[in-house]
Amino acid sequence: MKPQIVTRRWLAWLVGLAALALVPLGIRYGFASSEKYYLHILIQILLWAFIYTGWSLMGRFGLTSFGHGAFTGIGAYGVVLLWNYAGITPWIGIPVAVVVAVIVGLLVGYPCFRLRIVGHYFALLTLALTEFVRLCIVGLRDYTGGSLGTQPARYGNGISLYAMQFEPDRVLSYYIALALWVVGLYVWWRVDRSMDRYALQAASQDEDAAASVGIDVTREKLKITAISAAMCAVGGAVYAQYQMYIGPETVAGLGVSLNIVFAVIAGGMWVMLGPTVGAVFTQLLSETLRVSIQSSATLTAWLGNGALALDTMIYGLLLILFIIYMPKGILGTLLERRERKVTAAGTSPAPAVSR
Amino acid sequence: MDCQLDIFFLEAVLNGLLLGGLLALLALGLNLIFGVIDVVWICYAELVMVGMYGIYYAEKSGVPFLAAALFGILLIALAGVILHYLVIRPVLDSAPINQLLVTGGVLFVLQAAATMAFGIDFKNIGIRLGSVNVFDMSFSYARIVTFGVAIATMLVLWVFLQRSYIGIAIRAIAQDRAIMPLMGVDQRKVYLVTSGIGGALAGLAACLMVLQFDIYPQIGLQFGPLIFMICVLGGLGNMIGGFIAAFIISEFIAVGGSCFATEWGYAIAFLFFMVVIFIRPQGLLGGKS
Numbered sequence: 272m273k274p275q276i277v278t279r280r281w282l283a284w285l286v287g288l289a290a291l292a293l294v295p296l297g298i299r300y301g302f303a304s305s306e307k308y309y310l311h312i313l314i315q316i317l318l319w320a321f322i323y324t325g326w327s328l329m330g331r332f333g334l335t336s337f338g339h340g341a342f343t344g345i346g347a348y349g350v351v352l353l354w355n356y357a358g359i360t361p362w363i364g365i366p367v368a369v370v371v372a373v374i375v376g377l378l379v380g381y382p383c384f385r386l387r388i389v390g391h392y393f394a395l396l397t398l399a400l401t402e403f404v405r406l407c408i409v410g411l412r413d414y415t416g417g418s419l420g421t422q423p424a425r426y427g428n429g430i431s432l433y434a435m436q437f438e439p440d441r442v443l444s445y446y447i448a449l450a451l452w453v454v455g456l457y458v459w460w461r462v463d464r465s466m467d468r469y470a471l472q473a474a475s476q477d478e479d480a481a482a483s484v485g486i487d488v489t490r491e492k493l494k495i496t497a498i499s500a501a502m503c504a505v506g507g508a509v510y511a512q513y514q515m516y517i518g519p520e521t522v523a524g525l526g527v528s529l530n531i532v533f534a535v536i537a538g539g540m541w542v543m544l545g546p547t548v549g550a551v552f553t554q555l556l557s558e559t560l561r562v563s564i565q566s567s568a569t570l571t572a573w574l575g576n577g578a579l580a581l582d583t584m585i586y587g588l589l590l591i592l593f594i595i596y597m598p599k600g601i602l603g604t605l606l607e608r609r610e611r612k613v614t615a616a617g618t619s620p621a622p623a624v625s626r
Numbered sequence: 627m628d629c630q631l632d633i634f635f636l637e638a639v640l641n642g643l644l645l646g647g648l649l650a651l652l653a654l655g656l657n658l659i660f661g662v663i664d665v666v667w668i669c670y671a672e673l674v675m676v677g678m679y680g681i682y683y684a685e686k687s688g689v690p691f692l693a694a695a696l697f698g699i700l701l702i703a704l705a706g707v708i709l710h711y712l713v714i715r716p717v718l719d720s721a722p723i724n725q726l727l728v729t730g731g732v733l734f735v736l737q738a739a740a741t742m743a744f745g746i747d748f749k750n751i752g753i754r755l756g757s758v759n760v761f762d763m764s765f766s767y768a769r770i771v772t773f774g775v776a777i778a779t780m781l782v783l784w785v786f787l788q789r790s791y792i793g794i795a796i797r798a799i800a801q802d803r804a805i806m807p808l809m810g811v812d813q814r815k816v817y818l819v820t821s822g823i824g825g826a827l828a829g830l831a832a833c834l835m836v837l838q839f840d841i842y843p844q845i846g847l848q849f850g851p852l853i854f855m856i857c858v859l860g861g862l863g864n865m866i867g868g869f870i871a872a873f874i875i876s877e878f879i880a881v882g883g884s885c886f887a888t889e890w891g892y893a894i895a896f897l898f899f900m901v902v903i904f905i906r907p908q909g910l911l912g913g914k915s
Contacts, residue, residue, distance in 0.1 A: 333721075333723070335723045335726070335727070379900065382903075382904035382907075383904075386904065386907040387907075388903070388907050390722045390723060391660075391666050391722055391723075391726060391862060392858060392862070392903075392907065394723065394726055395666070395854045395855070395857075396858065396903055398851055398854060399851065399854075399855055399896045399899055399900055400896075400900065402851045402892075402896055403893055403896040403897060403900070406889045406890075406892050406893040406896065407889075407893055409889045410887060410889035410890050410893055525847055525850075525851065526847070529730055529733070529734070532727065532730070533727075533730070533731070533734075536727065580737070580738035580739075580741035580742050580843075581738065581742065582738075583734050583737065583738035583741075584734070584735055584738035584739060584742065586731075586734050586738075587731045587732065587733065587734025587735035587736075587737075587738060588731065588735055589731075590727065590728070590730065590731030590734065591713060591728050591731035591732065591735070594717060594720075594724050594727050594728040594731065595713075595716045595717055595728065598720065598724060
């Protein structure tokens with residue numbers, strides 16, 4: 272029974288990936304007039320989905336961090352500053368930024384986990400980390416451009432493997448984002464299938480009990496922190512290379528951290544594609560709102576500049592509603608409902624892990 | 627980097643002290659709420675922001691400032707009660723982190739609502755109290771008044787918690803959540819009263835802040851992280867700890883800011899906070915976990 276399920280699942284994955292790989296083709300023939308725009312939205316979704324997946328690696332084990340804006344910020348600014356001021360290619364810059372982000376993560380994580388800082392304290396401490404990194408970025412304004420942000424220096428015509436700049440070629444950017452997203456899901460899957468997952472799950476429920484059966488809780492948490500921080504740093508770096516602009520509020524800071532947390536909760540923290548669903552949901556929501564506000568004269572007249580805040584408003588309301596009524600998120604709730612139906616129908620229940 | 631022990635250094639230290647009074651007041655409300663209800667209002671600074679707008683528009687519509695201030699205090703007290711009733715109560719029994727996140731949602735809503743209703747431009751109430759010069763140092767009266775009111779409020783709250791029935795009930799609930807309902811204290815009522823007081827404190831802070839700062843929708847993001855840091859540094863829920871921590875942090879900001887640049891003052895304060903928490907995770911004076 273089991274091998275068959277695995278095969279069927281793999282097949283579904285392959286078909287899904289093939290479909291995603293063909294999307295640019297479909298857009299070119301179906302929506303040629305605004306090809307760049309649709310690809311831009313898809314790229315945004317994929318890149319953020321990767322970052323959200325990185326966050327959810329910690330979030331699903333009760334390590335609710337408000338500090339991941341620090342890691343995306345380190346990734347983005349590290350790579351751009353190395354490129355702009357030292358001429359170091361992102362191929363070296365990204366590993367350097369990842370190492371820095373991981374070191375920061377471990378430096379903050381180690382005392383946290385040793386001293387069992389969890390829950391509120393962990394969230395507020397990581398919030399301080401986010402603010403610290405943002406303030407450093409603003410403070411180093413001679414290099415970072417302060418709160419106005421900065422741009423990676425363009426190399427040649429803007430498309431270069433050496434400088435890792437692909438932005439003008441949206442189709443290529445799409446495939447890069449897609450590849451990154453797949454890697455992110457693979458990391459998630461590997462973590463999900465590892466012993467570490469069971470150890471962390473045990474630790475998140477009862478740290479004493481977990482420690483008493485021989486789990487090195489601190490070590491396990493540090494491992495997952497390193498992976499999570501590294502993913503967010505890579506995500507921030509690639510996002511910077513795609514956007515060709517970074518600012519302390521767009522890649523670092525409390526706003527980014529809260530957006531990450533919200534999107535993952537909306538999508539579903541405990542399932543593989545939950546963060547991706549969260550990214551689809553939040554990006555489409557803000558994009559739809561933006562477009563409909565711009566095209567509706569009455570709304571613009573009524574709200575003026577404030578119309579831009581409408582999506583934040585709806586985010587906030589949804590976040591409240593999700594936490595109160597749907598803490599498992601969109602995908603988590605849907606899957607749970609389906610599973611219940613399957614179990615009720617008497618067929619074999621789907622394996623609880625990895626989907 | 628002209629960090630010398632001259633009169634400007636002393637001025638920075640004293641201004642830090644004055645800022646500390648305001649931060650202590652801000653931390654007080656959050657600590658009270660956490661100590662009693664065990665919930666962190668991530669949106670606390672946003673309530674202050676709403677209060678500032680309330681006072682600003684009340685004052686602009688011709689109401690005398692003191693009446694506008696009273697209006698602001700009552701408005702935010704009411705907002706606190708509503709917040710508790712609508713948002714906190716449904717998640718009282720779920721994981722602590724959900725309570726934190728749900729108020730994070732309120733943060734988004736309040737900030738966006740303010741942007742939509744009042745626009746993104748900076749507003750200033752335009753009341754100038756002037757400043758006093760001592761030797762070569764200058765201190766604005768707004769800061770001195772703020773400091774005085776903040777200290778007085780803390781004393782009043784202290785007496786209230788020590789002497790009044792509801793104050794004693796609040797402290798009792800903070801000590802043992804399970805036993806007090808059995809002793810005949812209506813827990814829900816205490817929660818609502820606490821939320822109201824916490825909101826009123828935020829409203830009072832708003833009254834003092836409109837005298838010193840420009841009002842804009844993101845002002846909460848500037849103060850919020852600072853307030854949380856102070857509360858955690860002093861030990862969440864520990865009001866005396868928060869009081870002391872407020873002055874430590876404000877000195878870092880003021881002195882660091884005068885020696886380097888403003889952001890570095892804040893950055894040093896955050897760094898200091900993280901280091902201290904690693905040495906004493908329960909906070910400076912924190913006893914209970």
